[in-house]
Amino acid sequence: MARVALVTGGTRGIGAAISKALKAAGYTVVANYAGNDEKANAFKEETGITVAKFDVSDPAACEEKLAGIESSVGPIDVLVNNAGITRDGTFHRMTYEQWKAVVDTNLGSMFAVTRPLINGMRDRNFGRIINISSINGQKGQMGQANYSAAKAGVIGFTKALAQENARKGITVNAIAPGYIDTDMVAAVPEKVLEGIVSGIPVGRLGKAEEIGALCVYLASDEAAFMTGATLTINGGQYIT
Helix, strand or coil, X not given: CCCEEEECCCCXXXXXXXXXXXXXXXXXXXXXXXXXXXXXXXXXXXXXXXEEECCCCCHHHHHHHHHHHHHHHCCEEEEEECCCCCXXXXXXXXXXXXXXXXXXXXXXXXXXXXXXXXXXXXHHCCXXXXXXXXXXXXXXXXXXXXXXXXXXXXXXXXXXXXXXHHHHCEEEEEEEECCECCHHHHCCCHHHHHHHHHCCCCCCCECHHHHHHHHHHHHCHHHCCCCCCEEEECCCCCCC
């Protein structure tokens, strides 16, 4: 029987590529989304992947929805914590609402989504947890104090959770993408985008499919000895 994988923010951008890659690798995939019913339904029709609407920053909603998913499709063995938002602005102008929205969604979701699933993984002595961080969680980024702080927190969360669960057959790893060719990046003004690409040694944006392929490896049995790692995939833009 195919293992079940849940991808948060899994119907658009990097998340959609991850969902598709896992399905192609033989997993039963459920893609979470927050609110865009039209795009989520179009994704479902295109891919045949089940979609599930819930707020990843709401622990009660996550617990309820995840229980329903596991009841209908089976225990979730692979979790990709990918959902994220931006509310950019320099810190001296940033509102608490901008700060809280990003931290709750990008970092708070690590607890809200992972906590209801971790005990089941421990009971089954198997789990793959893949947390999507960012290059800006490693190096920081002007105008993104909230986003950079949350994505750096994802890396710390990954390291701690990996240590706690290593003997239970559960691996926990983070991926820190650089600038990926998604709708969000495509919306950046042309001159700004040219400046971004000029700072990437390989000379191009990353592809969402490249992140998906890395997730497929981390979810596999072959990746059983890799845990607590942060894998940078940024074209050499920031080398740790």
